[in-house]
Amino acid sequence: MDTGGKPEADWRDFLAEERTFLAWIRTGIALMGFGFVAAHFGLFADEPQITQHSSCVQPHGLSLWFGAGLIVMGAAVNLLSARRYMRLVGELNRSQFVYRSPSKEAVIVALLLALLGIAATIYLTLGLAQLPDASRA
Secondary structure, three states: OOOOOOOOOOHHHHHHHHHHHHHHHHHHHHHHHHHHHHHHHOOOOOHHHHHHOOOOOOOOHHHHHHHHHHHHHHHHHHHHHHHHHHHHHHHHHOOOOOOOOOOHHHHHHHHHHHHHHHHHHHHHHHHHHHOOOOOOO
């Protein structure tokens, strides 16, 4: 069957798409898991509060929003990856698979995670700089 000069897809192409899809699913699950930990255990909790109430730590408001954001991002990654996988497998089935540019979803997730990482680093650095020095007390 002539596909207009386009190479036909074989089983390796389908397996490669499935591996990529499963990697995205793992990424989404990891984001949701880390978001749950951040929201539940208070990633940005105040140090004195942790030492005084070690049995019942209440999450800081920023931790709750940070964790919820990561959970939403993980869910979005899973939904987008499912859509992308279904589209690409459909193209492979119709022998319409052509050269692809880099995944927009991957770039967006990478940039959002970088921004979250920078924001968390700045917050933690400024927060630790404002803690009273235990050696001077």
